[in-house]
Amino acid sequence: MTDFPFDVVAFDLDGTLADTAPDLTSALNHALGALGRPAIDPESVRHMVGHGVRALLARGLAATGESSEALIDQGFPIFLDYYTSHIADGTRAFEGLEAALDELTAMGVKLAICTNKLEGLARELVTALGWDGRFASLVGGDTLPVRKPDPAPLFEAIARAGGGRAAYVGDSITDTDTARNARIPCVAVSFGFSDRPPEQLGADRLIDHFDELVPALRALGASVLPE
Template sequence: MADFPFDVVAFDLDGTLADTAPDLTAALNHALERLGYPPVSAPDVRHMVGHGARALLRQGLAAAGVNDEETVDLGFPLFLDYYEAHIADTSLVFPGCEAALDGLAARGVALAVCTNKLEHLARSFIDAIGWTSRFPVIIGGDSCGVSKPDPKPLLETIARAGGGRAAFIGDSITDTKTAIAAGVPCVALTFGFSDLPPEQLGADILIDHFDALIPALERLG
């Protein structure tokens, strides 16, 4: 296990570690309803996630034909308050994820999260599902002054996790662009929230299940 090729493995959160779309959808629809607009479906929300909470609300409003920032400003606290209170009601960790995390930890790998979710929301979610000890390093979309696909959040994540050779695990074009910009190998999931076909993401390796993650990282190394 000492020969594992990566010192740090960083993960995106939404659509990568867990299917958070049900709770994000509920929060988005709560805000839309309060503003007087129609709801969106969870499958649609899966294609809206990845750029942060404001961007999600903006896209939900755009689906209703609303495209002004004043309405986004009105709806944002409605979304946040509801989501913080229901952040992990129905979200589910993807099958095989915990076993893969355990396997990486057993190999001495430092685990970290690099997400465009606001940092306090990411930490709340990780705490709510009992993963606080798994991820001592969590960088959110507001942690570095810029968000993915700018490479700075990922590079900061790797540095805070101890540095060394790192890989990034994600599910979207935002994640693969971030990894490429940071010069970091990337594994992309085929079952996340991407609105592009997986083969168009530009990842070094695609995996269909978390059971394949450690073997994929060994091949990358």
């Protein structure tokens, strides 16, 4: 281990590690179409992501008419079937991510994923993106009885990665609230799926490109961790 201030760096998945909006939009519009609803534009969907499939369906239904638990129940398997078959058609890692992950790994830092995406879907996406073995742990929205912004999933992801000093990287208020609830330093990316201006997320550091991640984590560690 180097003098890097964190033993584990955990990441959100959708909108943080990867731009999943194209495939989430396709799956949502497929489900909405099956329910007789019009399609939603991709930019709008970007601001609906982050709370899991059911919440995404609820927001999509509300944006196109009535939303109800019955309609969500009806659309849920339609969405899952389509998304599972098209999980990485248009999804790509954000620019600079791979180099940042390589740099962290070279310093002995363990990488983790903490997402509200269903664990099975998250694992399928990780495989599709060629990341098998890249992350020491993955905790999804259904791994535990609770999900973000409850801090338990983040604690679990960190523990499964080996524990120690940790930071969290995300793109939404759910992520910054999770880090705050866990009392863990947080970096937010400005290019994700936030439903508000990134400056309003309350992150300890905000980055505009993954080239800035490692320097931001070093600065963050120096400012919040004891000598």
